Structure formats: structure tokens, C-alpha cells
Amino acid sequence: MSDMRRSSTMNSFVNMASIGEFDPLTAAIPATKVEITVSCRNLLDRDTFSKSDPICILYTQTIGNREWREFGRTEVIDNTLNPDFVRKFILDYFFEERQNLRFDLYDLDSKSENLSKHDFLGQAFCTLGEVVGSLGSRLERPLIGIPGKNCGTIIITAEELGNCRESVLLQFCGNKLDKKDFFGKSDPFLVFYRSHVDGTEIKIEVYDWDRDGGHDYIGEFSTSYRELSKGQSQFNVYEVVNPRKKKKKKKYKNSGTVTLLSCLVDIEVTFLDYIKGGTQINFTVAIDFTASNGNPSQPTSLHYLSPYHQNAYAMALRAVGEIIQDYDSDKMFPALGFGAKLPPDGRVSHEFALNGNPDNPYCSGIEGVMEAYYQSLKSVRLYGPTYFSPVINHVARYASLVRDGSEYFILLIISDGVISDMAQTKESIVNASCLPMSIIIVGVGPAEFDEMIELDGDEVRISSRGRFAERDIVQFVPFRDYIDPRGNHILSMARLAKDVLAEIPDQFLHYMRTRGIKPQPPPQSYTSKPSSVPMQTQI
Numbered sequence: 001m002s003d004m005r006r007s008s009t010m011n012s013f014v015n016m017a018s019i020g021e022f023d024p025l026t027a028a029i030p031a032t033k034v035e036i037t038v039s040c041r042n043l044l045d046r047d048t049f050s051k052s053d054p055i056c057i058l059y060t061q062t063i064g065n066r067e068w069r070e071f072g073r074t075e076v077i078d079n080t081l082n083p084d085f086v087r088k089f090i091l092d093y094f095f096e097e098r099q100n101l102r103f104d105l106y107d108l109d110s111k112s113e114n115l116s117k118h119d120f121l122g123q124a125f126c127t128l129g130e131v132v133g134s135l136g137s138r139l140e141r142p143l144i145g146i147p148g149k150n151c152g153t154i155i156i157t158a159e160e161l162g163n164c165r166e167s168v169l170l171q172f173c174g175n176k177l178d179k180k181d182f183f184g185k186s187d188p189f190l191v192f193y194r195s196h197v198d199g200t201e202i203k204i205e206v207y208d209w210d211r212d213g214g215h216d217y218i219g220e221f222s223t224s225y226r227e228l229s230k231g232q233s234q235f236n237v238y239e240v241v242n243p244r245k246k247k248k249k250k251k252y253k254n255s256g257t258v259t260l261l262s263c264l265v266d267i268e269v270t271f272l273d274y275i276k277g278g279t280q281i282n283f284t285v286a287i288d289f290t291a292s293n294g295n296p297s298q299p300t301s302l303h304y305l306s307p308y309h310q311n312a313y314a315m316a317l318r319a320v321g322e323i324i325q326d327y328d329s330d331k332m333f334p335a336l337g338f339g340a341k342l343p344p345d346g347r348v349s350h351e352f353a354l355n356g357n358p359d360n361p362y363c364s365g366i367e368g369v370m371e372a373y374y375q376s377l378k379s380v381r382l383y384g385p386t387y388f389s390p391v392i393n394h395v396a397r398y399a400s401l402v403r404d405g406s407e408y409f410i411l412l413i414i415s416d417g418v419i420s421d422m423a424q425t426k427e428s429i430v431n432a433s434c435l436p437m438s439i440i441i442v443g444v445g446p447a448e449f450d451e452m453i454e455l456d457g458d459e460v461r462i463s464s465r466g467r468f469a470e471r472d473i474v475q476f477v478p479f480r481d482y483i484d485p486r487g488n489h490i491l492s493m494a495r496l497a498k499d500v501l502a503e504i505p506d507q508f509l510h511y512m513r514t515r516g517i518k519p520q521p522p523p524q525s526y527t528s529k530p531s532s533v534p535m536q537t538q539i
Helices: 128-133 243-248 271-276 312-327 365-379 389-399 422-432 450-456 489-501 504-514
Strands: 004-009 016-019 032-041 054-061 068-073 089-093 100-107 119-127 138-142 153-161 166-175 188-195 201-208 216-224 237-239 257-267 280-288 332-338 340-342 347-349 362-364 407-415 437-443 474-478
Touching: 032 054, 032 128, 068 089, 089 128, 100 153, 119 128, 119 138, 119 153, 128 138, 128 153, 128 271, 128 312, 153 271, 216 237, 271 504, 280 312, 280 365, 280 389, 312 365, 312 407, 312 437, 312 489, 332 365, 332 389, 362 365, 389 407, 389 422, 389 437, 407 504, 422 437, 422 450, 437 450, 437 489, 437 504, 450 474, 474 489
Parallel strands: 280 332, 280 407, 407 437, 437 474
Antiparallel strands: 004 188, 016 166, 032 089, 032 153, 054 068, 054 100, 100 119, 138 153, 166 257, 188 201, 201 216, 237 257, 332 362, 340 347
């Protein structure tokens, strides 16, 4: 077999062996590819004697300068107002990025590539996150762009493209293998190779293990993934052949046999499988209102509301929130504050609703959260100290009620300084590590943030009272590392969001897989978003 690649070495071939096995607990989640399919209904009829001949053009937007660039075009479908385009768009998908899309529809009247020579039928804007985050990864939007006209609707469907999502667990046994040890029998193990050509051809070498590393070659045999996937049978008993022996000895038959005992095939599920099956990402924000931020009426304050630009709190909140909101069906987000004196009696609170309604702290969309934050700065008095544990426990209470995989909670904490309840915060995080939740911390201002770095747990897993966190659920970044000296806040905030959100799919999958929670199957067919879409647990 030519052009073979070494795959894995087994310490004992009578144990389980794996081909292409993926470790769900330690492997990073790479960018995946998503296939986009477009359909339209009730398009405008721009032809006099027949119906429109529509084509759809996809544009993507660069992060830096917000320039729209043509990504691709569907085929033209003649004489229809309800096209189901066959040609797909294949896009790289990143959970941690806001990927803006624009779909333009035209009625093609000639073979000209110049779009100005064709009739415009309407357009739709969305993000890739909105498409994959919709129930069944199916987003329906009205087409806009022609004043006073109903341009019809566009239906955008996403399907994840998996290169190799099968995990194969194999068990073998050997019989009458050549004896290589002088005083004892061989200690055999297997080495797997697969073909570069198609990846399905497999060569397996058999060795006798030696402590000094000079393992003795016994022989080899070849098979294919197709044969192995059939499981135990008479066809999966292999003669182990040593080519050198076969060439030298005319009576040589083999160096023993290896038999396949079992073959178990499992399909690896991905983050998008859960999202497509209806899992909701519930987003909560908690903002630091302690006095160390400075008087909000002064330009030196981290909470200063300038008429010319957003402060660090607002920039961080918008950068992260605009991405996460695509995965929440009702777009209603609890927004909390801590470390302030509240009207009318001036009591200090470390867990208050930014909208002033403790019974319903939900805000409509990220814009609603921003407005509640701005209003809070006008009504509360910055005080202290800086306690993290109350807001962590707040979200943990609701995460503890939903452990079936239907919801996952993300808490964003934005703070400027030293944590005053470090011991309690550690305990809260350890307790929360067994719940379906993750915590993002953005540190604003010039502080050193030593405690926040410790909570991140990348170097040493966080512990409390001798008990370690079950998994890493905290990601911390200092806001100052993302300030662009040239003033390009769009690009710098995109980098901030990318870094703080990059670990979320890993943390999400770790929780689901360690508890054996499988994604729900996506809905088979529907025409609109059903009323039974899971909503957030009400606080």
C-alpha cells in the first residue's frame, strides 16, 4: 500500500483500539463549514409577459472596514416567483464572530454580469449566527429594499458539513503469533496506518513490545474501513505476514492471525447539532457599579457617558452581546448590577435589576440592555465593595433548574478592580462548574486583575475548601489589551468578542458529553417559527 500515514500505536492490541477517535473532553473545537441553502416565496413579478427569472447573490462583510464583498451566486431559475435554489453557499462558521450576510435578489433579463442592467427584487440582512441559531437552523425573513412594495420572503437554511464525524472503536485478538522473547511469549501491540489517497484503506503492523524501545516486528496485514465496519465475521480473520520471511522461506505461511472481535461506530455530535436541535443560549450581564470606577459625570470615570463615543463598559457589552443574542429565541436578557446604593433608601445591593424591576429584570435585546445600563447610571449611587458571588449564584440558581440540555447559561461580568469576596467567588464558581453555565469576565481600567486571572483557571484549576472545579467555566480578558490606538473600535471589539467567546463551545460540549446529553433531532418541516419555541426560564 503506497503513501501510508502512521495513525496510532496501541499498548496492547487485545484492548480497545480506535480509528479517528476524538477526545470530547480535551480537543479544541475548530471552525466548521456550513452549507447555506436559499429559497424565496412570493417574489415581485418584474416581467411583462412571464414571471421573474430570479437569482440570489450573497455578500459577506469584512470586519475592519464594513465593506460588502460578493461571495457567490446561485443559478438562475426561469419563470418563477417561488424559487428553491439548488446551488449552495459554503461558509466557514465561527461561534465567536459576528458574520454579517446580505442576500440580494434580481430578475435576470440578459446574460450581462452587470447587475444594474437587471431588475432588483429585494434584499435581506442577517448574521450567520442568526441562521444557525434559529430553530432547525432555518431563518425566514421578509425581503426589503423597494419602498412601498411587499417583496416577498427569503428562507435561509444552514447545514453543518462534517468531514469525518464517525468515531470507531475496535477490539482485536491474536492467535499463534510469532514468539520474539527468549524467556517468555511476545507482548504484542498494533500500529495503524491509513492511506493518504482515500483514508479508508488501512495497514496494521504487529510488534512485540520491548522495554528498551527496540520493538520486534512480527508482521502486518491490510484491510479497509468498509470491511472492519461489518464487525466480527469470517472475513475479518487476518493472516499476519512478514514479507522478509515470506521472501526467504518457501514453506512460510504466516506469523499468526489477528481476529476482529468487535467494531463500534459512534457519530460525534457538535455544538451546532445542539443549537439546531433547539438548545437555547441564555445570556445574562452583570455590571460593576462600585465607586472605584469614578464619578460617572466626570470624563475620567469608566462609566462616563460621552456624547462622542461609548465607554469601556458599553463597548464590551455590545461586542459580546451582539454575538450571543443570535442564539436566544426571545432576545430577552436579564441585566444586573452590583456594588451600588439604590434609591429611594440608599441600601447597598450586589444583585439589582438594571431596569429597576426586581421581579422582571429582562431587557429587550442588547439595545434594551444598553438603555437600562444608561438609565441606572442616572439613578443609582456608585458605592462598593466588589462582590462577584451574588450575581454568579443568581444565574446558577436558574441553571440548576435546567439540566436536560435544553438551555445553557452565559454570564458576562464587567468589572474594574479587586474582588472583595474572593473566597466566596471561588466557591460559587466551583459549585457552578457542574451546571450548564459559563462565565465571561472583562476587566476594564488600569488595575492588575490578579484575582480575575486566578479565576480564569487556565494555569491551575480553581478550587474551594479542597474541592476542585469540575470543569473550566471562566474566561477572563483585560479590556485594555483590545484598545486600538488608531481608534478602530470595530476591529478591536471584534477581537475582544472572539477571544472571550472562543472557549464557549468547548465548555458547552464538555458539559453535555460528560452527562450523556444528546442533541434533540431538528424539526422535520414547518412553515414558520412555532409558538412552542423554548423560552428562557423567568427570573
